[in-house]
Amino acid sequence: MRLRLKLVKWLLLLLPALGGTLEAAIIRGAVVENLTGKPLSRAQVTAQPIGSGGPAVRVSTNPSGSFEITTLRAGAYIVTASRQNFAPVQYGQKDFRSAGLPVILEDVSSTFLNFRLPRLAAISGRVVDENDVGLPNHDLAIYRNAHPPELIRRMQADERGAYRFYGLDPGSYLLRTVAREYEEGSYLPTFSKDNTTVEEARAVEVNLDQEIANFDVRPKQGRLYKMEGTVLPGLPTATGEPVTVRLTRASEMGRDQMETNRGFRFPAAAPGDYELYAEGPGDGSSNCFILGGYLPVPVKDRDFTDIRMPVPCVRETPVSFYEKRGERIEPQKVQLLARRKDLAGPGETRLLRVSVDRVQLPPGRWELMVKPPANYCVVAFSYGGPRTDGAERSRPDGWNEVSAGSGSGALRFTLSASPGAMHGLVSGLAHEPLSGAPVYLEGYDADSHKRVGDLQMGLTDARGNYQFRGLAPGSYRLLASYEFQHPDTATMEYAGAKLVKVEEGMDAPQDLELSVLR
Amino acid sequence: MNCSLTLVLSLGLAAASHAAVLRGMVVEAQTGRPLARALIVVQPVSGGKGATQSLRTNPNGVFEFPPMPAGAYLITASRRAFAPVQYGQKGWKSSGVPVVLEEARETNLRIALPRYGAITGRIVDENDVGLPEHDVIAYRNARPPVMVGKASTDDRGVYRIFGLEPGAYMIRSATKMYDDGGYLPTFYKDATTADGARPVEVVLDQDVPDITVRPTPGCLYSLGGSIYNPGGGRAPLTVTLVSDMGSESVSTDANGRYKFSPVAPGKYELYAQAQGGRTQGAMAAFQPVEIDRDQSDLNFSLRPQPEVQFAFEDPKGAPFDSSSVQVLARQKQLSGEGAAQFLSLTDNRHTFAPGRWEFSLPPNYAFYVAAFRGPNRETRAGERADGWNEVVLTQSALVKFVLSGNPAAVHGAVTNAARDPVAGVPVYLEPYDAEGRRRAGDLRMVRTDVQGQFRFTGLAPGAYRLLGTFEFQMPDASTMDAAGALVIRAEEGAELAQDVLQYVAATTHQ
Structure with a gap:
């Protein structure tokens, strides 16, 4: 670590001298597989300039794993190498979770960089029966070992019951089989090795370039319940047939989907909570942009053989954006992000198009977040429709959960033209200013100890200064460190992130010392 | 495979009639571990007194049937992802041998289920680094090759194609484009044509490892x-x-x-x-x-999707009563043949996706297909129409089957070397093109009854080959050749009597 800080200090001294240099510099190098040293062709190498705001330059390695970037101006760069299924590496990284060090290029110079790319981790094993015979084609799910567990993905074991999850970031995971009913019997969802509750589950820790083998699961036999019924689409097709809708069943085991215009039958379900939602084509009007339905189904101790799920026309949802003093803000000036939230976790984030003060939100649970225009921040959110039962009230500048689809609610976001800001200097152990140092800003709910919104990251400039603008009032945590890339809430806590308060219209100075793990 | 109860049955044994007990255990062939919930089916040989019964093994892999009439039974065990086993099979390609349950006696069986074969390996680039998410295809080694399985490589470039029956296969990497160029489909080992491919031999209970393919860079369009x-x-x-x-x-x-x-x-x-x-x-x-x-x-x-009007006529052009006629159809694509399905006709009409299709009528004791006529296809003199008939459908068309009400039949007994009739032995009948020395239709199979008798009806006139043996299950044409199948000729409307000597291979087949 002492060497790293010396290097950073050296970089700092160099940077002012390099400012304004226009001559081209060259980065050459090679990318190899970490475990074997074999050259990696078609790896991507990206040089991202620091401070200048210029575009990143990207090249691919040739069949010998070599690369050359010849069009760079002198300056400081973060250089990253990546290839599919390998962990991306920033030059100078201490380890997988740490940030890379800037590479300083002088004019008319040539720098040689070697990258060793480690493979992402894997976990393999078998799904076996009571005699240790593999259960063929049994589905499994892998979860990040969090509270509650976070579903990562699902796969199907092969005919020997063998499975292999790969492309995993280092960390702790839980394995669980999915409920399955066969002609010869049914199996409950079971965590490795053979427990049905998460508290008794055996977690597994994986690192890069590592495969944990023989992590077997023995599903417990037990009663599953039928989930069958009928969808009732609100529109017919031109031929008079009911419209076909896409029906999704979500649970903490993941999502099952099917298309139907009448009956449906999902695989038998273990006791637990389920959500059904359906979407089909509407008539294109604002009163029927889609057909949609949403139905929570708690499965306890009986079959559901006659679920009747209406899929009526869904009206577009009114939305408005106002400045705090009451002036209307044109929707074109803001970005409204949405992601479906169901029992399998948050879905993909999508940009909602606002048309005539309305947005298209299918029925179900959704989370909404506004990216305000420059020099604005979000200070309030209201929704006339039902909020989700049990949903926590969040800060309006983060994700706001609503229960959409009733047609009765209107979304209203209030923005302030006087956002807060934060700036400061990052210094090293000898109190010297550090350039190119990553600074992380986390919206933070001090009461619930939870992150609000997305983590922001910036790099200090050539003089070691950072700045964040457009901040909503509230609590934040600040951290400057090379030790991490995108630290989570627990890591921010562990690294001693600084708790700060942002007030509307105020630019708070906050100098930081580089956080170093010893 | 356990074949300790492989017996040639005498007619006297088949006549036994008092309760017998059948129990046993099913295990995994590779490990000997008990197989819970395996399905056991017991089927009496035709003419016997018992009924077909089935049950599943308990958690310890054990099964026991309620007492049943003494006699000869065919016993089959199966479980998902395992190759099904007929009790008494000599090898994968042979048929099961009936088990004789004796009066007031217990019979104990141990059945070992093998897993299907698999082929594993890697798809690698020029530096022997695995190529992830690259599709790999397995073909049966035939001309043309027949696609049987597909897999995708993992992050290490490793693939595994499983569920393969024993036999010879070819492995081929699929087309793939990367940022800086594409890879052509490439057979193992480093060949772009099927003729240059190296076949891989697969057997049960075995993974064939290290079948590594290095795709050839090339121009894609x-x-x-x-x-x-x-x-x-x-x-x-x-x-x-x-x-x-x-x-x-x-x-x-x-x-x-x-x-x-x-x-x-x-x-x-x-x-x-x-x-x-x-x-x-x-x-x-x-x-x-x-x-x-x-x-x-x-x-x-x-x-509009082509609509086919099916017509059924007798050889004189008069309408044939089609109430008992069923039509089988299967789609032919470059990726292979679809599954054959019975058509549900409305006014003898049916709509098809455009493309290549094959039609046939399943054997019927009352008639045979004498001629076929469809778009781009008409039976010529000397051609057989009792198998699959291919047409290309691009628009609505008429498809005509000419049916004769005078089919031939063949019957006889299968006897062993001692001239004793053999009960429960499979008898295969293969439509045969004697001039082209090739199969001319689908193979048919019946098992002899307790008297050792067999009969095939609804035959079109022409050449056939007959074979009675426990050595095979649905033998191909070359196997029929090798086993010395008997060539016979069926004549219109005639019942041919033809006894068959049971074929026993000199060596054990696998």
Whole structure:
């Protein structure tokens, strides 16, 4: 670590001298597989300039794993190498979770960089029966070992019951089989090795370039319940047939989907909570942009053989954006992000198009977040429709959960033209200013100890200064460190992130010392 | 495989009638571990007194049937992902031998189920680094090769194609495009043509390892165009490109355009389909295409799906009573043959997706197919029409079967070397082209009854080969050759009596 800080200090001294240099510099190098040293062709190498705001330059390695970037101006760069299924590496990284060090290029110079790319981790094993015979084609799910567990993905074991999850970031995971009913019997969802509750589950820790083998699961036999019924689409097709809708069943085991215009039958379900939602084509009007339905189904101790799920026309949802003093803000000036939230976790984030003060939100649970225009921040959110039962009230500048689809609610976001800001200097152990140092800003709910919104990251400039603008009032945590890339809430806590308060219209100075793990 | 109870049955044994007990255990062949919930089916040999019964093994792999009449039974054990076993099989390709349950006696069986075979290996680049998410295809080693399985490599470039029956296979990497170039489909080992491929031999209970393919870099193309759907507006259509590597589908964009990329040079079939509207049925199109360059203007229009009018006539041209006639159909694509299915005809009509189809009528004691007529296909003098008949359907068409009410039949007994009748032995009947020395239709099989008798009816006149043996299950033409199958000739309306000597191989088959 002492060497790293010396290097950073050296970089700092160099940077002012390099400012304004226009001559081209060259980065050459090679990318190899970490475990074997074999050259990696078609790896991507990206040089991202620091401070200048210029575009990143990207090249691919040739069949010998070599690369050359010849069009760079002198300056400081973060250089990253990546290839599919390998962990991306920033030059100078201490380890997988740490940030890379800037590479300083002088004019008319040539720098040689070697990258060793480690493979992402894997976990393999078998799904076996009571005699240790593999259960063929049994589905499994892998979860990040969090509270509650976070579903990562699902796969199907092969005919020997063998499975292999790969492309995993280092960390702790839980394995669980999915409920399955066969002609010869049914199996409950079971965590490795053979427990049905998460508290008794055996977690597994994986690192890069590592495969944990023989992590077997023995599903417990037990009663599953039928989930069958009928969808009732609100529109017919031109031929008079009911419209076909896409029906999704979500649970903490993941999502099952099917298309139907009448009956449906999902695989038998273990006791637990389920959500059904359906979407089909509407008539294109604002009163029927889609057909949609949403139905929570708690499965306890009986079959559901006659679920009747209406899929009526869904009206577009009114939305408005106002400045705090009451002036209307044109929707074109803001970005409204949405992601479906169901029992399998948050879905993909999508940009909602606002048309005539309305947005298209299918029925179900959704989370909404506004990216305000420059020099604005979000200070309030209201929704006339039902909020989700049990949903926590969040800060309006983060994700706001609503229960959409009733047609009765209107979304209203209030923005302030006087956002807060934060700036400061990052210094090293000898109190010297550090350039190119990553600074992380986390919206933070001090009461619930939870992150609000997305983590922001910036790099200090050539003089070691950072700045964040457009901040909503509230609590934040600040951290400057090379030790991490995108630290989570627990890591921010562990690294001693600084708790700060942002007030509307105020630019708070906050100098930081580089956080170093010893 | 346990074959300790392989017996030649005497007629006296088959006549036994008092309760017998059958119990046993099913285990995994590789490990000897008990197999819970395996399915056991007991079927009496034709003419016996018992009934077909089935049950599943308990958690310890054990089964026991309620007392049943003494006699000869065929016993089959199966479990998901295992190769089913007929008790007494000598090898994978042989048939089970009936087990004789004796009066007031217990019979204990141990059945070991093998797993199907598998082929594993890696797809690697020029530096022996695994290529992730690269598709790999397994073909049965035939001419032309028959696609049987597909897998995708993992992050290490490792693939595993499983569930393979014993036999010879070819492994081929699929087309793949990267940022800086494409890879052609490449057979193991480093060959771009099937003739240069190295076959891989698969047996039960075994993974064939290290079948590593290094795809050949080469030029890939794109295929695109627009599809006109009369009356269908701009609703997206599904377009499917089929080759001997499988199929992929895309949807047309708002302008009705489609595009496939990358595409390796070779022969393809293009299918497009749209749902019908208020006034018309489903619309579709079929277009064979050969790719040797980029094509961005392969445009075509959808037409109503072809409707086939089936007609059934006697040899004099008079209508044939079709109430008992069932038609089998299967689609033929470059990726292989679809499953045969019985057609549900309305007024002897049926609608098909455009493309290549084959039709046949299943054997019926009352008639045989004397001639076939369809688009681009007509039975010529000396040709047989009692097998599959291929047509290309692009528009509505008439398909005619000429049926004769005077089929032939053949019956006889299978005897062993001591001239004793053999009960429960499979007898195979193969329509045979004696001049071309090849199979001329689907193989038929019956087992002899407790008297050792067999009978085939509904035969078209012509040459056939007969074989009675426990050595095989559905032998192919070359196996029939090797076993010295008996060539017979069926005459219209005649019942041929033909006894068959049971074939016993000199060595054990695997």
